[in-house]
Amino acid sequence: MSKHALEEASDNGATDLEDLIGYNLKRAYIIVQSGFRDAQGEGGFSPRVFTALALTVKFPNITQSALARKMGIERSGLVAIVDELESKALLARARVPGDRRVQALVPTEAGQQAYDAAMASVRAHEQDVFSNMSESEKKMLLDLLRKVRKNEVS
Amino acid sequence: MSKHALEEASDNGATDLEDLIGYNLKRAYIIVQSGFRDAQGEGGFSPRVFTALALTVKFPNITQSALARKMGIERSGLVAIVDELESKALLARARVPGDRRVQALVPTEAGQQAYDAAMASVRAHEQDVFSNMSESEKKMLLDLLRKVRKNEVS
């Protein structure tokens, strides 16, 4: 563990906040999220509502419990999100024949279109906030973030 | 813009949530933050309180306004954070001779020690949550996140 005196000067436990990945992750996330909200505009989607719609489009007839699990939030928290999307007629709660407990979520035509439009807007926004990075750098960042997620314990 | 039919199959606007940097950034941040709280334990620091203490240690006699600016939050939000740290006697609000408005923040001896201990814990936690990445990968991720922050418009 002990190192040369010369190295100690720059390695003597004087870790800075700026050297922590977690700190930089947080600050970067705040920037991107803030840009996301601006890109979505006034009546636009919040990140979590957009995520819920996106997953419902990708996995039609998904259960609320399954969607909550996929989003990493509690079932109780998802209720308001689905309420909001249903009130805008972007998806519907459908009963399934076999199990009278579950609510299968199905996107409406308007929901599909709203998702497409929002996704286009998000892609344009990402083009913008990462404009100082090359395509290979963006891909590298994406891969590294996926690797972080892959290591999740839960 | 138009591409060959062969390419269109994999590039026809069917962007997935998982392909968005922002989405992966959020999920990765949630994992790291959650680990941070676990690592700090019951009476430990929240991320923002830790950040405030760290910056006070690094920049003693910093003004509350300057600290808020550095943290990217409003002055009003910092009051409760400083209150908490002051109530634990980890820092003190000191009046400065020249300007009777400002409160210069100075870490106490206990504050310095608490910071050192918390930082050690955070470093151990980062060692853990990024354990499936090589040192060079971690450095790459750090550099890329810094580049994202560097492009901030605000």
Added chain:
DNA sequence: GAATAATTGTTTACCCTCGTAACAAACTGC
């Protein structure tokens, strides 16, 4: 087949983080 356990959606209550608006006190520029 009856009893027990688990799952689903929901409501309610609560916590944390943050922003906005207003304010008094103090400072600055002119």
Added chain:
DNA sequence: GCAGTTTGTTACGAGGGTAAACAATTATTC
């Protein structure tokens, strides 16, 4: 001296999230 600005502070509300309890329904176990 006076308008404008800065500093710390309070009050209020929005937003995102968890935890606990609950009825309805389904699964499991004996």
